[in-house]
Amino acid sequence: MVKDKKFVEAITSMDEDFAQWYTDIVKKADLVDYSSVRGCMIIRPYGYAIWENIQKILDARFKETGHENVYMPMFIPESLLQKEKDHVEGFAPEVAWVTHGGAEELTEKLCVRPTSETLFCEHYANIIHSYRDLPKLYNQWCSVVRWEKTTRPFLRTLEFLWQEGHTAHATAQEAQEETIKMLNVYADFCEKALAIPVIKGQKTEKEKFAGAKATYTIESLMHDGKALQTGTSHNFGDGFAKAFGIQYTDQNNQLQYVHQTSWGMTTRLIGAMIMVHGDDNGLVLPPVVAPVQLVIIPIALHKEGVKEKASQLKEKLAKVARVKIDDSDKMPGWKFSEYEMKGIPVRLEIGPKDIENNQAVLVRRDTREKIFVSLDEIEEKVAQLLEQMQIDLLEKARKMRDEKTYTVKNLEEFKNVLAQKSGFIKAMWCEDRACEDKIKEETGATARCIPFEQEQISDNCVCCGKPAKHMVYWGKAY
Amino acid sequence: MVKDKKFVEAITSMDEDFAQWYTDIVKKADLVDYSSVRGCMIIRPYGYAIWENIQKILDARFKETGHENVYMPMFIPESLLQKEKDHVEGFAPEVAWVTHGGAEELTEKLCVRPTSETLFCEHYANIIHSYRDLPKLYNQWCSVVRWEKTTRPFLRTLEFLWQEGHTAHATAQEAQEETIKMLNVYADFCEKALAIPVIKGQKTEKEKFAGAKATYTIESLMHDGKALQTGTSHNFGDGFAKAFGIQYTDQNNQLQYVHQTSWGMTTRLIGAMIMVHGDDNGLVLPPVVAPVQLVIIPIALHKEGVKEKASQLKEKLAKVARVKIDDSDKMPGWKFSEYEMKGIPVRLEIGPKDIENNQAVLVRRDTREKIFVSLDEIEEKVAQLLEQMQIDLLEKARKMRDEKTYTVKNLEEFKNVLAQKSGFIKAMWCEDRACEDKIKEETGATARCIPFEQEQISDNCVCCGKPAKHMVYWGKAY
Numbered sequence: 001m002v003k004d005k006k007f008v009e010a011i012t013s014m015d016e017d018f019a020q021w022y023t024d025i026v027k028k029a030d031l032v033d034y035s036s037v038r039g040c041m042i043i044r045p046y047g048y049a050i051w052e053n054i055q056k057i058l059d060a061r062f063k064e065t066g067h068e069n070v071y072m073p074m075f076i077p078e079s080l081l082q083k084e085k086d087h088v089e090g091f092a093p094e095v096a097w098v099t100h101g102g103a104e105e106l107t108e109k110l111c112v113r114p115t116s117e118t119l120f121c122e123h124y125a126n127i128i129h130s131y132r133d134l135p136k137l138y139n140q141w142c143s144v145v146r147w148e149k150t151t152r153p154f155l156r157t158l159e160f161l162w163q164e165g166h167t168a169h170a171t172a173q174e175a176q177e178e179t180i181k182m183l184n185v186y187a188d189f190c191e192k193a194l195a196i197p198v199i200k201g202q203k204t205e206k207e208k209f210a211g212a213k214a215t216y217t218i219e220s221l222m223h224d225g226k227a228l229q230t231g232t233s234h235n236f237g238d239g240f241a242k243a244f245g246i247q248y249t250d251q252n253n254q255l256q257y258v259h260q261t262s263w264g265m266t267t268r269l270i271g272a273m274i275m276v277h278g279d280d281n282g283l284v285l286p287p288v289v290a291p292v293q294l295v296i297i298p299i300a301l302h303k304e305g306v307k308e309k310a311s312q313l314k315e316k317l318a319k320v321a322r323v324k325i326d327d328s329d330k331m332p333g334w335k336f337s338e339y340e341m342k343g344i345p346v347r348l349e350i351g352p353k354d355i356e357n358n359q360a361v362l363v364r365r366d367t368r369e370k371i372f373v374s375l376d377e378i379e380e381k382v383a384q385l386l387e388q389m390q391i392d393l394l395e396k397a398r399k400m401r402d403e404k405t406y407t408v409k410n411l412e413e414f415k416n417v418l419a420q421k422s423g424f425i426k427a428m429w430c431e432d433r434a435c436e437d438k439i440k441e442e443t444g445a446t447a448r449c450i451p452f453e454q455e456q457i458s459d460n461c462v463c464c465g466k467p468a469k470h471m472v473y474w475g476k477a478y
Numbered sequence: 479m480v481k482d483k484k485f486v487e488a489i490t491s492m493d494e495d496f497a498q499w500y501t502d503i504v505k506k507a508d509l510v511d512y513s514s515v516r517g518c519m520i521i522r523p524y525g526y527a528i529w530e531n532i533q534k535i536l537d538a539r540f541k542e543t544g545h546e547n548v549y550m551p552m553f554i555p556e557s558l559l560q561k562e563k564d565h566v567e568g569f570a571p572e573v574a575w576v577t578h579g580g581a582e583e584l585t586e587k588l589c590v591r592p593t594s595e596t597l598f599c600e601h602y603a604n605i606i607h608s609y610r611d612l613p614k615l616y617n618q619w620c621s622v623v624r625w626e627k628t629t630r631p632f633l634r635t636l637e638f639l640w641q642e643g644h645t646a647h648a649t650a651q652e653a654q655e656e657t658i659k660m661l662n663v664y665a666d667f668c669e670k671a672l673a674i675p676v677i678k679g680q681k682t683e684k685e686k687f688a689g690a691k692a693t694y695t696i697e698s699l700m701h702d703g704k705a706l707q708t709g710t711s712h713n714f715g716d717g718f719a720k721a722f723g724i725q726y727t728d729q730n731n732q733l734q735y736v737h738q739t740s741w742g743m744t745t746r747l748i749g750a751m752i753m754v755h756g757d758d759n760g761l762v763l764p765p766v767v768a769p770v771q772l773v774i775i776p777i778a779l780h781k782e783g784v785k786e787k788a789s790q791l792k793e794k795l796a797k798v799a800r801v802k803i804d805d806s807d808k809m810p811g812w813k814f815s816e817y818e819m820k821g822i823p824v825r826l827e828i829g830p831k832d833i834e835n836n837q838a839v840l841v842r843r844d845t846r847e848k849i850f851v852s853l854d855e856i857e858e859k860v861a862q863l864l865e866q867m868q869i870d871l872l873e874k875a876r877k878m879r880d881e882k883t884y885t886v887k888n889l890e891e892f893k894n895v896l897a898q899k900s901g902f903i904k905a906m907w908c909e910d911r912a913c914e915d916k917i918k919e920e921t922g923a924t925a926r927c928i929p930f931e932q933e934q935i936s937d938n939c940v941c942c943g944k945p946a947k948h949m950v951y952w953g954k955a956y
Contacts, residue, residue: 147580
């Protein structure tokens with residue numbers, strides 16, 4: 001295959017320097033640009049188009065499950081943020097404060113929302129009166145701000161885009177069902193749309209959300225063996241309801257507190273896709289969320305009939321895929337590199353020879369396999385290929401994750417494995433915070449989750465040797 | 479028709495107190511709620527669903543015309559805001575300032591974006607190098623903040639939702655064409671989707687955007703005779719390009735400055751729809767953007783077959799309209815009032831008598847006309863009715879506006895008309911700022927625009943009597 005060497009050489013190899021490889025991709029695939037605003041990113045058209053596809057699919061799933069979108073103010077008065085004790089302790093250290101409006105100093109400072117529990121609670125206290133008003137199933141698409149010290153595009157930025165679901169229910173059971181339902185929506189979305197396999201489980205007390213009764217999470221493994229939390233779903237119980245006075249009259253005319261949940265996913269998902277599917281030639285996008293699924297590159301553009309045939313093909317294939325044609329006067333080799341960098345799932349090459357033989361060449365981005373296809377069956381073949389690639393990417397990612405998942409029975413083994421390798425560590429835990437802290441200190445790994453699918457690796461805690469309560473996934477995390 | 483009197487009485491009549499009528503509707507139609515954040519609004523599910531419909535249509539039109547979406551940071555460092563002199567003078571007095579991140583004071587304060595010209599310019603300076611990089615046709619959906627003293631839901635709030643288009647072009651001519659093209663997209667959208675007629679024209683020097691070479695606007699008339707600017711499109715020339723150093727190498731290898739535009743529409747459009755189409759029974763929504771276009775209300779719900787027939791109808795009509803069924807145990811009269819308040823375009827009533835006669839009753843929200851329709855042709859009739867209502871609403875609004883548009887030839891006449899009536903005033907102007915100021919002072923009216931469609935009302939300025947240059951639309955504005 002013709003390659004523009006100069007172009008390809010500009011990317012750091014992922015085995016050589018994973019962090020640099022990541023940064024190279026976000027820049028060279030035109031996903032992100034930097035600005036003079038420290039720690040914030042500009043999401044460029046190609047990056048934003050991926051986010052729009054994510055939004056579209058997730059939003060449809062939220063609506064199918066009965067949720068409605070709303071918009072809350074971006075500011076939270078200091079006194080409102082302080083209403084729930086654990087919540088303010090968790091977030092106050094990392095918020096941005098507005099102290100002046102125009103030339104005037106504000107009498108009460110406002111924080112730029114780091115998350116909107118407090119605003120939703122205030123609103124719910126206002127609009128929920130009777131059991132007839134329940135459940136309230138709201139979601140919001142917006143940006144939030146957290147004052148981070150070190151940042152990386154998509155993974156950790158001062159401002160990021162996300163959705164935050166906030167629901168209120170009559171009973172504790174309903175709230176728990178909602179929490180798990182949305183975790184399952186997230187897990188299914190990650191696997192089906194992003195081709196990213198996830199471990200579903202519960203966070204430890206230490207790792208749970210500020211103000212939550214229980215936090216559930218989906219955890220994924222990146223190519224470098226580090227873990228990434230791809231989505232969380234929280235059951236608040238009635239803690240926020242009591243702090244904000246959200247009460248309703250039940251069927252027996254008794255005042256009751258509501259039970260609440262919240263759940264969120266962010267632009268971090270784009271970072272996850274890069275780090276799960278990408279390779280040394282750039283991004284690899286799962287067809288379901290790829291802004292362009294197939295790029296047509298005419299070969300020997302100026303030969304008679306090539307441009308016309310390519311245009312015909314574009315029109316034909318637009319019925320089964322999101323198609324782009326590049327008939328600019330750049331060299332085919334440059335185009336191949338460029339669209340590999342951008343992770344477009346399938347490339348179609350067509351030149352005079354192909355036209356003569358009534359065929360085209362399809363090249364898969366992930367395997368780079370070349371497939372010669374008759375033009376008579378090009379639509380079916382493209383549709384099949386995109387479907388197959390979506391399945392294969394998930395399978396490949398699952399295999400990668402399983403290969404990087406290790407089982408250990410004591411702290412020595414734990415340390416030894418992480419000294420040589422990087423990945424998920426499965427190990428038993430007594431549920432004692434002291435052991436969790438010690439593991440972090442000695443290995444650098446945190447408890448990613450207590451998975452729903454438990455295994456009995458041994459009877460004893462990997463750290464203290466006392467009787468174990470759970471098997472836990474541990475790992476170094478983004 | 480059965481009415482729940484108590485419910486209807488709760489709304490102030492628009493003739494009695496227009497401002498209170500407006501406030502009643504935004505609250506009682508469940509569009510908005512207030513919070514403890516001064517001047518900000520909570521957009522509730524029903525209000526947000528209208529905004530989603532607006533976004534969907536506008537976004538498709540932007541993409542059809544070659545625009546791409548991006549996301550810029552919400553913060554602007556003070557030094558960046560100051561780069562273009564007129565721009566900072568226009569906006570600095572009304573921005574919110576972030577001075578602290580976490581516990582630390584920032585070395586440079588950040589404003590929360592009131593608009594994003596400066597960020598787009600910095601980015602363009604970074605990514606535009608050659609004529610091959612042009613044009614750049616970007617748009618952003620986000621919220622912006624302007625520190626207003628007095629606020630009203632949708633019309634003027636500290637924070638509002640909007641889209642801001644920002645484009646860069648090789649030539650002045652292309653920038654001008656883009657400016658007018660997007661103004662036309664806006665005008666067409668207002669008329670076709672929102673059924674709001676608009677006057678297209680140019681803003682005077684006094685009223686133009688801070689930093690623009692020329693501002694174009696679409697102006698609409700509200701039911702109370704006040705004007706509302708529903709969208710603006712600005713030609714920046716190369717002023718921002720020079721301030722930010724946005725240059726490209728042209729085909730002759732010469733360095734050139736780009737020419738830029740920006741254009742925006744906001745959640746204010748929802749306020750415009752309320753004030754153009756609403757009546758004393760509440761909101762009236764044009765079918766194109768109504769979240770629910772038809773509500774089915776079964777009569778005598780507990781009679782045999784009624785509930786089933788209503789469900790069948792819902793399924794059938796879902797093919798031609800966004801349909802909701804209300805088979806709750808509330809009284810039909812309550813439901814009629816409720817869905818009139820919410821402005822649902824068509825109500826369908828079906829009871830045992832109707833089923834016997836193989837018919838249903840359709841009631842138009844705008845005229846409240848009752849139409850008996852055979853169930854055999856219900857789909858066509860509903861589709862036709864929605865289409866007709868969309869056309870009729872625009873026609874009615876145009877008639878209202880024309881009736882409230884007055885032509886005057888001197889300042890005395892100007893004052894007399896506005897003393898008794900409220901509406902658009904068409905009058906000639908010499909283009910002198912002193913006359914514009916005097917008219918404002920003596921009549922309270924500002925120059926809404928110099929319309930593209932000029933008329934020669936007289937030869938002389940309405941104020942000073944000197945030779946006139948343009949006919950201008952004047953009015954008191956929101």
